Amino acid sequence: MTPKENPGVATSGASNDLNGSDCNDSSKDMSLDAFESYELIEQDLKDSEWSIELLDVASEHQNRKSSFFAVLTRRVVRANASKAALVSESRAEIDTSKGAVHTGQSDSVHSGQNIIWECRMAGPDRPAIVQPRTSPGGDEIPASTEESVSFRDLPTMKAMGTGDKACVIGFDTEFTEKGEKRVIDSYQFCVVDPEDDSILIDVVILPLQGQRILLEDALSIVVKEAGLWRLVDGLADHRGVARRDFWVASEPKKSRDRLFKSKLRLVLAGHFLNADLTAFERPASQRNGGEKYHDVLRHVTSASGGLVSLQPMRIVHKSDYGRRWLPISLIVRDTMGQVADGHSRLEDLGHSCGVEKIELKESVIENMSRYRRLNLVDFLEYGVNDAHIVVEYLAILWGLHAVPPVTISGGGARALKDGVSRYLGIESGAEFRAKFQGLVVRSSVEDSDDGLSYYAARNLTPVDGDANAVHSAFKDAYHGGLNSCPRPGYFSDLTYDHDIQSAYPSAMASIFDVDYEAGVISSVIRERELTLDDFPLGCVTPLVAFVGWEFPQGVEPCLPVKVEQSIIYPRTSEGVGASQGEGMCDADFEGFSGAWCAGPELYLALKLGARVTCQMGYSLKVLTRNGEPSMSLRSALRQMVIDRSVAKKIFGKGSLEELTIKIATNAGYGKLAQDVAPRSGWNSFEENMESIGGSAVTSPYHAAMTTSLVRALLLAISNEIEILSVTTDGFITKESNIEALECFGIADVFRDSRGALTGDRTVWEIKHLQDDLLNFTTRANISLHMKVEDSEGQVIEKGGVCAKGGLKTPKR
Known part of the structure; x- marks a missing residue:
């Protein structure tokens, strides 16, 4: 085929050669x-x-x-353009120089168990996606979500998108x-x-x-x-x-x-x-x-x-x-x-x-x-x-011609922020930062905060001294998931791998908002023992404290101490804390031994009979809405759970649509905690490592309370039954039926959250069951198979747990 003529460009054809007149x-x-x-x-x-x-x-x-x-x-x-053309969407002219301009789309794709253009066609072949008028928890949903919508029109997906x-x-x-x-x-x-x-x-x-x-x-x-x-x-x-x-x-x-x-x-x-x-x-x-x-x-x-x-x-x-x-x-x-x-x-x-x-x-x-x-x-x-x-x-x-979010998890943070903003009536980014995160944009005047990396990297600063103290305290009280192997060995008995259903979203939806605008510290606790009276809202009372402790014999301790990249749970705080820092071994110094801990684990410690002494702590003011404690994360997550349920119903379990919203929902916790524990990333422009900074929703208070609540539930149940292994949001035990366990009242918090989010108050689910468990270290437990009989006596073979703990088989 003869190439297109292009002025100023060397072209080639039948009559051309390297020295031909047609070549420049x-x-x-x-x-x-x-x-x-x-x-x-x-x-x-x-x-x-x-x-x-x-x-x-x-x-x-x-x-x-x-x-x-x-x-x-x-x-x-x-x-599939011919069938995609049946989609009745109008098309507007795209002007990419002006940012967000609506444009229609002809869908021509499929996902999961259903072909997407078939599911989205206007007409008898396309089932309408209709949002329920009430959430599983019984609360009314905004009218805009009651209409028939396409997947991209679900509130979660619309909030996740950039709009550009x-x-x-x-x-x-x-x-x-x-x-x-x-x-x-x-x-x-x-x-x-x-x-x-x-x-x-x-x-x-x-x-x-x-x-x-x-x-x-x-x-x-x-x-x-x-x-x-x-x-x-x-x-x-x-x-x-x-x-x-x-x-x-x-x-x-x-x-x-x-x-x-x-x-x-x-x-x-x-x-x-x-x-x-x-x-x-x-x-x-x-x-x-x-x-x-x-x-x-x-x-x-x-x-x-x-x-x-x-x-x-x-x-x-x-x-x-x-x-x-x-x-x-x-x-x-x-x-x-x-x-x-x-x-x-x-x-x-x-x-x-x-x-x-x-x-x-x-x-x-x-x-x-x-x-x-x-x-x-x-x-x-x-x-x-x-x-x-x-x-x-x-x-x-x-959608066509749409700028995608950086990642789905980043889109999840955007959806979470949108849900919180709608619940609290927030209309601007500045108002969101102040009301939810307790932050403002740093002024030209040098601020006196401690410059925690998660907000300093974004040129932000706490709204006042109260917020500054609380950010610092909850940052130090923030730890990761609970992972341990209390009983290594081989077990031929029937064992069950129980998981908390949607552990982190459920915990997030249990946390109360605090009032940064009114001066967030309600009271300062100094040099006295904590009591259950300090927890009027139970284990989710917004409280953080630097404490020392001693647990009685016969219980599993539940107050964490960070050791390098891990956490341990000593029976007593003696020998840990400020007086045990690097280079202090030979120093003649007797300081207060202890650690910063968040409310849920402090509450559980008191329930277990521990003596907990507070050197310095803060009880926070709870933000109220319509006379009730404000729970903006519950509202935001509820919309995401509803949208995931709709996607699952229409497009099938495991479909692209359902998994997209699932990832966004589960990513919320990670975005709340982004850079609370300092993390560095490679700056390719400057060619050096630097703090990654917080996300649009980073909050040390919400992050520390969330992860403390999940750990508290697992630690509570380990004080009620024998645990063989525990990993982040689940554990292995010989007990089959654990749903009725109260876990010192902490299970009820999760039940309420699950009920509000999904309409089902069930907390636990069995992920695996096995009769040949080899449990040899943290995050490493293997089962070859499982044989059980159903109600009719038929033998059913099921795969058991297989957590490799980072081990890899050698390649030949």
Whole structure:
């Protein structure tokens, strides 16, 4: 097929040769092998749907060495487009320069047990998704959620989304490892036609001389071939804006700001971009140690196993020898962060969205260069198929032309924040930070707080001295899950692996809000013993204290002490605490021995008969709403649980829709606790480690109370029955029926929470049962099988527990 003519670009056809008049001067730098490679590509695609052109990306730039690529383009109908067209959604014009603009979508994908376009078609084939008028707990749901909605219209999904619009470009590469060198065989891109949602535009760039392409050059090719520049007012063509129209030599920053008023907003999305994003050529200025603003690898960070950008990156492609500038605002997303655990293979994504991944033999994948040379058409189909999967998968989650959240867990934090805000009547981010988190944006005046990393990294500070003290105390009282193996050995008796149902969401939904606006500390407790009178709201009384203790014989202690990355539960606090710090062994110093502990475990300690002495503690003011204690997390989580139930009913258990909301719901606790225990991450722009900072909902109070409550339930039940092993939210025991156990009143807190969230007050579920348990260390217990008889006497074989504790079998 004759390549498209492109002024300023060397083209090849039947009448061209290396010295032909149709080639510009740069073609003289093209090797004979590269030219012959291009002619073979032309020949292989002669009767195909691909158009082809020969492009020297350096032809319009000064002082850049020629770099030749074959650019292949085609337009294809999206999968299931004919049935997707039945979806009655209006389509609005997309203007990616203006952020959130509504656009309709033609769905063409399936998920889980049901095909999505079948479930979402208007008409008799599509069951309406109708929200119940009341929650399982009996509370009324806002009227807006009673209407028939699509999956993306469920309140949780709407809250998880960013609300921004941009052109989503699916991206993938093929490469061949040759020794320590990686040869890039192709760059493939896929974008939905901005003028016709039923069409996909594929663009494939094939290197001809073993050279890599700059990201801005590749994006400019996609913008031209797909006509994306037409979406932005102010862009006359794919080359962008004339430099003379915005540039003032004395004002370079203001000039760029003027240029980016006509920016094109793009999302570059791929699956496991750790491999693909590194396939681009690094900017020359970066290799020489110069400015780093144009290197995409300096603007991404690792998240959920992939690479993402937390902020948009400005990219400028210059053409016509620098006289035309194309401004691009680029967002990077990785579908590794958009999937459930155990479903992260591209095959899983493809099955969910109705675009099955093409499988190749391992021997073929190991030498894609050979596959491209011998089977070019099949090579192209294989490559663009992966980009199709990315585009279609993101479309079913967030809609066409929608900017996805950074990760599903990040979207979960957004949904949690939205639910809390609706419950408390909060209308702004500043109000949310002050009312829920007890934080404000740091002023220009130096603040006197202790600069805890979770808020200091976000340029925030506590609202007042009370909040500052409480943040610090709950940060020190925050610990992770309870994990131990109190009884190692082999057990041939029947044993049961019990789990707390939705442990952390249930605990979160039990925590009261506190009143930061009124001065959050209700009373200061100094140098006295704690009593149950200090807990008027039971184990969820908002209280934190630095305490010493002594438990009676015959009970399992329940007050935690942090030792490096673990927690222990000593019978007495003597020998732990401030006086036992590093270098204090030989010091003549007698300090108060103890630790910071949160309310739930303090309450349980008193119930167990411990003597607990408080050196310093804070009892907090509970925020009230309509005369009742405020529980905003319960309200937010209830909506998410309802939406998950709706998704499960319509799309099936284990479907993409149900798992998406499940991940978002379970991620809430992690987002509440983000960076409360300081964590560092790699800053690729500055090339150093730094604090990751808190999330949009980070709260040491809510996080410490939540995890303390879960541990307290497990510690309480271990004081009622014998526990063989305990791991975070469950345990193994010989007892079968534990639902009736009161756990010193703590079980009732979970029952109330479960009832409010789901309408079912059941706390425990049996995850595994086995008759051959080998229990040898924490998080390591194995059972080969389980044989039980059903009610009719039939023998049923079931798999037992299998927790490897990090152990791996050697590979041969």
